[in-house]
Amino acid sequence: MQAVLERAAGGEPVTQPKGIMRWVRTTNHKEVGTLYLWFAFAMLMVGGVMALMIRAELFEPGLQIVQPELFNQLVTLHGLIMVFGAIMPAFVGFANWQIPLMIGAQDMAFPRLNNLSFWLLPPAAILLVASFFAPGGATAAGWTLYAPLSIQMGPGMDMAIFAVHILGASSIIGAINIITTILNMRAPGMTPMKMPMFVWTWLITAYLLIVVMPVLAGAVTMLFTDRHFNTHFFNAAGGGDPVLFQHIFWFFGHPEVYILILPAFGIISQVIPAFARKPLFGYRSMVLASCAIAILSIAVWGHHMFTVGMPAAGQLFFMYATMLVAVPTGVKVFNWVGTMWEGSLTFETPMLFAIGFICVFVFGGLTGVILAIAPVDVQMQDSYYVVAHFHYVMVAGSLFAIFAGLYYWLPKWTGHMYDEKLGKWHFWLSMIFFNLTFFVMFFLGLAGMPRRIPDYALQFADFNKIASIGAFGFGLTQLLLLYVVIKCIRGGEKVPARVWDGASGLEWTVPSPAPHHTFATPPVVE
């Protein structure tokens, strides 16, 4: 066995396993990247089905399809699976595929750790999904797993805690791998300020992951010992404090939302210059803005907890710190628009998704600033306004950026052009159905509809019906994406090495499809 694993000079296993073992044992960054992306798509479908069950229940007032217990379980698992199973692995998939190609490295720094960090994910996903069948069902404490509710739940909660541990370990290993690759394996001449924005944003994201994922691991470990080993971290009986859990959770949780959006900023910063046929406007300020967002993100967690009885000084601090995040984010939006200004724009699917991202993400960002105002937040918290806000950031932000990146790099990965016409259909349907689903939720929230409740007052019926129709449309539209991707893998118009005439970067100097091994001799960057 050892002989098989011995590597030849080129980094190629002497004999390459065939069939399923090729994927189980692969250490190639491109194959691991592909695994991550397929896993993320599968989880998008699983989490999506849960979302559609929620929307089906909310289609009409009253209880029709799921009972309140199951409804809360679905809401919880939808959140956990989309955050940890779909969005994060999708970005790690992009990092695996693209970072070595963009910095001229042969592979990731630790290929076997790379394999490990991917294969930790499926067991965690199975734990989460299987927890529905545990006695008492899956955890229904919300994706934030707030104590004391999470201390009281059945074994499904323990399965979720273990799943979070595994997912956290996978993220930390992946982040260490990415940082090491970026810091140590760049091609000669690739100085930090020449790195593509996607690489920069991932470097910052990976540092954030290492700083905050262990804190989440600590928080759920405390929950676990509170549940089974008579500690009283969050248990009021022994002098513990449930509010403490919220502090520790959001110390992780707020940087986490920037972990979910910074790589998206990176992708958009690659796509827009390519289709504007201009270099990125304000590269240096983009790098600094990303760093500023990351640093600020660690000091704003209290805005999730304005109503816990925090003193006014604390509310004001978190309110102003949160509003400050809008400054570097605004710099980014300004720079993207500046890049497009007087460019020779064309509107292929990646560019459509990138422009769509900017338009709709700004909605999410601005409603975030509104929610950051402490007295306003007291009114709006736990309403559908919040649900609309974070879906504008997570779906129209992170997910649309993932789509933009997918259409942008898919021809490089497969060697075939995707079906442009279907891609545009995918964009327009996604955009329309997304807004149909979530825009009305702003009004529902302003009118006072609470989140995480399977029933609602009659006056909310019409808007909920619209949102449910939009959700089903959005869900079905993603099957179109699956079709486009499979069609592109199977065949299509052959593409040259430089797929997009306006694109720049080392990834466009290798042939399409990118061969199994690239940059055996490092390229030299001018």
Place this chain on the structure above:
Amino acid sequence: MDGSYHNQALLAKLAVVAMAMFGFGYLLVPFYYKLCEVAGLNQLQAADSVPRNTQVDEGRAITLQFDANLRDGLPWVFRPLQTTAQVHPGQFVQVLYEVRNDSDQAVLAQAVPSYAPQAAALYFRKLECFCFTQQSLRPHETRQMPVVFLIDPAIPGDMPTVTLSYTFFEIEGVRPQASANGKGRDVARL
């Protein structure tokens, strides 16, 4: 190769950072309690200070309702000896709660107060309370426990009725002195 040595050195450093951050999560626990103590927040187990203005406001009366709850599984009977009272803001009040252990074992429990409306908590000044200490009851022991308090005359007029509710939580498996999790100090102090 030279490069892989550098990689492993960086891996080790980053792994140490991750480990340290796991510890930091736990460090937040004493930090939080210290911060609350400094800020004077959440001091449920300490007597409140008497407000500077202790003149009794005879001009209005507040209806107090007393409520008692047990967290699931605690084999006690717990009730207030009076369910309501009319008091003037600024007036010292003493009420009695009675608790009885129905089990054959000694049970240790802690009462945690809560108020409705929530904002009333700011004006409820407890000078003596059974919730300041853990209560240990021998098998079938009955105990009457006082709460001495006053309502701060600064209480706004929109709270004509205030409910004071206590919930007893059983402290399972841990004796206060032998608490294993570093918060033993806090528990012992209660």
